Amino acid sequence: MNPRRLAASLALLVPALSLPSLAGAQPSAAPAPSPKAAPAPLPRAAPAPSPAPPSRAAASSAAAAAGAADLRRLGEAFADVADKVGPAVVQIEVTVGEDVSSPLRWFRDGGQRRGLGSGVIFSPDGGILTNNHVIDGARAITVRLRDGRMFAGRVAGRDPATDLAVLRVDAKDLPVATFADSDAARVGAWVVAIGSPFGLGHTVTTGVLSAKGRGGVGVNDVEDYLQTDASINPGNSGGPLVDLDGRVLGINTMVVSRGQGIGLAVPANMARRVAEQLLRNGRVERAWMGVGLQDLTPQLAAAMRSPPPAGALVNAVTPGGPAARSNLQPGDVITSVAARPVRDAQDVIRELFNHNVGEGLALEVVRDGQRYQTRVVLAPRNEPAPPALPVQRAPARHPGLGLTLRDAPAPRGPGGEGGSIARIAAVASDSPAERAGLRPGDVILEADRRRAPTAAEVEEAARDGELLVRVQRRGAAFYAALKR
Numbered sequence: 001m002n003p004r005r006l007a008a009s010l011a012l013l014v015p016a017l018s019l020p021s022l023a024g025a026q027p028s029a030a031p032a033p034s035p036k037a038a039p040a041p042l043p044r045a046a047p048a049p050s051p052a053p054p055s056r057a058a059a060s061s062a063a064a065a066a067g068a069a070d071l072r073r074l075g076e077a078f079a080d081v082a083d084k085v086g087p088a089v090v091q092i093e094v095t096v097g098e099d100v101s102s103p104l105r106w107f108r109d110g111g112q113r114r115g116l117g118s119g120v121i122f123s124p125d126g127g128i129l130t131n132n133h134v135i136d137g138a139r140a141i142t143v144r145l146r147d148g149r150m151f152a153g154r155v156a157g158r159d160p161a162t163d164l165a166v167l168r169v170d171a172k173d174l175p176v177a178t179f180a181d182s183d184a185a186r187v188g189a190w191v192v193a194i195g196s197p198f199g200l201g202h203t204v205t206t207g208v209l210s211a212k213g214r215g216g217v218g219v220n221d222v223e224d225y226l227q228t229d230a231s232i233n234p235g236n237s238g239g240p241l242v243d244l245d246g247r248v249l250g251i252n253t254m255v256v257s258r259g260q261g262i263g264l265a266v267p268a269n270m271a272r273r274v275a276e277q278l279l280r281n282g283r284v285e286r287a288w289m290g291v292g293l294q295d296l297t298p299q300l301a302a303a304m305r306s307p308p309p310a311g312a313l314v315n316a317v318t319p320g321g322p323a324a325r326s327n328l329q330p331g332d333v334i335t336s337v338a339a340r341p342v343r344d345a346q347d348v349i350r351e352l353f354n355h356n357v358g359e360g361l362a363l364e365v366v367r368d369g370q371r372y373q374t375r376v377v378l379a380p381r382n383e384p385a386p387p388a389l390p391v392q393r394a395p396a397r398h399p400g401l402g403l404t405l406r407d408a409p410a411p412r413g414p415g416g417e418g419g420s421i422a423r424i425a426a427v428a429s430d431s432p433a434e435r436a437g438l439r440p441g442d443v444i445l446e447a448d449r450r451r452a453p454t455a456a457e458v459e460e461a462a463r464d465g466e467l468l469v470r471v472q473r474r475g476a477a478f479y480a481a482l483k484r
Contacts, residue, residue, distance in 0.1 A: 290321020306369025402431020
């Protein structure tokens with residue numbers, strides 16, 4: 001800047017001062033500054049320009065990126081659930097008689113009828129929860145774990161009323177699934193179904209919890225289902241319905257074939273209670289109140305005097321039963337059980353199921369427009385034990401590996417050589433061979449690395465109780481390991 005212009009600028013900014021004389025003069029007060037000497041205001045800086053709003057394309061791109069990130073996180077949550085629960089989910093294969101009718105995935109093998117289902121391990125020493133209809137009528141049961149191990153299963157107990165059953169296998173330190181509080185589950189929450197639909201082991205499907213407390217399906221005596229739109233097919237029966245924390249919300253039981261996306265599962269609170277009793281006692285002891293119930297419909301309420309807005313209508317009382325001793329009568333409307341409001345008859349049945357024999361249950365009853373309080377002491381329900389299955393053997397201990405072999409002509413090679421090769425003629429039930437998946441008609445291409453073995457050579461290789469074979473079936477080859 002020019003020195004003169006700089007000096008002029010400073011003069012405008014700094015007021016003039018009267019200084020004392022340096023030649024011995026006494027200091028005196030400085031005269032008041034002239035109004036004209038007041039400092040000039042500083043020039044104001046120009047405001048910073050506002051940032052330009054993002055373009056519509058940029059905003060759309062940012063929203064898409066955020067949405068993609070959310071979807072990746074959701075996908076990772078599903079994958080985490082599969083990793084956490086998958087090892088505890090098993091595939092169940094059963095051999096049954098011709099007279100058994102069940103909604104399983106069936107196939108024929110060597111003249112036998114086999115079905116496929118699923119299950120979930122809930123006890124590290126081999127307790128497996130599944131559906132009763134999966135194992136009903138079973139003559140032999142094979143359980144396959146995700147790591148490929150196979151075990152002979154035996155029935156520890158079953159409860160047709162809830163369509164649940166517990167199997168046992170001889171194994172220790174198995175991976176187990178944990179149960180959620182199904183009462184606390186929220187409708188609309190994400191859920192994951194894991195099972196073996198059509199024999200496709202460890203299939204994972206997703207959906208939402210569509211509804212709770214579904215009853216009146218007419219399939220089982222005790223119905224209190226979770227509903228989901230996660231894909232469920234034959235073979236999923238007995239597998240778990242899981243929340244995003246990897247906890248079992250229910251046991252997948254059936255699909256409503258008349259619609260789409262309507263699957264039903266036994267809720268975890270009921271399933272856990274049944275499983276523990278079956279594992280401990282082999283059967284379920286159910287509490288009983290001694291009444292017949294039906295829903296209080298609008299038509300029935302209109303015909304009653306001062307009816308409550310909702311409740312369960314008592315239509316019968318068993319003489320001498322717990323309800324009779326508590327003075328319940330036909331025509332009473334139960335509006336509350338254990339301080340929980342009652343909407344319909346299913347609410348009473350559900351609450352009964354959650355209490356033990358000998359417990360007292362507080363009831364609120366409306367009779368002729370008047371409300372009463374009473375208490376019922378629950379008694380055991382006298383119901384027959386489910387019939388025994390046709391054959392339930394302990395895991396067989398075969399002297400061999402369960403193979404019956406015969407020699408068959410070997411396929412001719414390029415040089416025209418032929419000879420004999422071992423072919424499986426029969427497989428014993430519950431044997432290592434059956435659990436390894438071998439079937440009659442399989443051709444043994446290798447036995448302990450020996451190619452094109454004869455039946456005698458396979459038997460020799462199996463003398464130590466272990467055998468590694470490569471097998472051909474319908475043009476495809478696979479390896480199988482057998483161990484006694």
